[in-house]
Amino acid sequence: MLLRKLVAALCPLLLCLLTCVAFRWLDGMGGLASFFAFVIKGVLLGVCVALILPIAGVSMRTNGLMPWLLGGAGLLLIVVIFQYLQSVNVIHAQLLRSMLTVNGQVLLVEGAVMGYMATMGLMLRRR
Numbered sequence: 001m002l003l004r005k006l007v008a009a010l011c012p013l014l015l016c017l018l019t020c021v022a023f024r025w026l027d028g029m030g031g032l033a034s035f036f037a038f039v040i041k042g043v044l045l046g047v048c049v050a051l052i053l054p055i056a057g058v059s060m061r062t063n064g065l066m067p068w069l070l071g072g073a074g075l076l077l078i079v080v081i082f083q084y085l086q087s088v089n090v091i092h093a094q095l096l097r098s099m100l101t102v103n104g105q106v107l108l109v110e111g112a113v114m115g116y117m118a119t120m121g122l123m124l125r126r127r
Contacts, residue, residue, distance in 0.1 A: 011055040012052045012055060015048055015051060015052065015055055016048070018048075019044060019045065019048045022044055023041060023044075026040060026041060034104065035083075035084055035087055035107065038104040038105075038107035038108045038111065039080055039107050039108075039110070039111040040111070041108055041111065042107060042108040042109065042110060042111020042112040042113075042114070042115065043111040043112070043114055043115035043118075044111075044115065045108070045111070045112040045115065046111065046112040046113060046114060046115025046116035046117070046118075046119065047115040047116070047118075047119045049112070049115075049116050050115070050116045050119035050120050050123070051119065054123065067121055068121070069117040069118070069120050069121030070117070070118060070121035070122070072117050073114045073115075073117040073118040073121065076110055076113060076114040076117070077114060079110065080107070080110055080111070080114070083107070
């Protein structure tokens with residue numbers, strides 16, 4: 001019983017440590033464009049948040065709607081692609097310019113939500 005409690009307490013902390021190391025590694029990569037660095041950090045953050053409970057040993061149940069999270073993650077991926085195309089001046093649409101912003105913090109949040117939704121959708125789909 002003590003081992004199970006230690007796993008529940010220490011595994012999420014280990015996951016946090018690994019995420020921090022990965023963020024430092026991504027910061028050190030000078031060749032990676034800042035646009036993709038924020039998206040990758042966000043996706044990594046979302047995956048780590050989605051994995052906290054399973055790594056700690058907490059079980060989850062599904063109601064059959066979890067695969068729809070993959071659809072939401074796909075829509076966010078399309079939004080990120082449009083933002084990238086807007087940032088490299090491939091698309092010049094006024095509607096996109098007013099709706100989509102290319103800000104590192106926004107990309108980090110979009111990537112985190114996309115990573116969380118994709119991970120939860122894959123983990124909790126019906127088998």
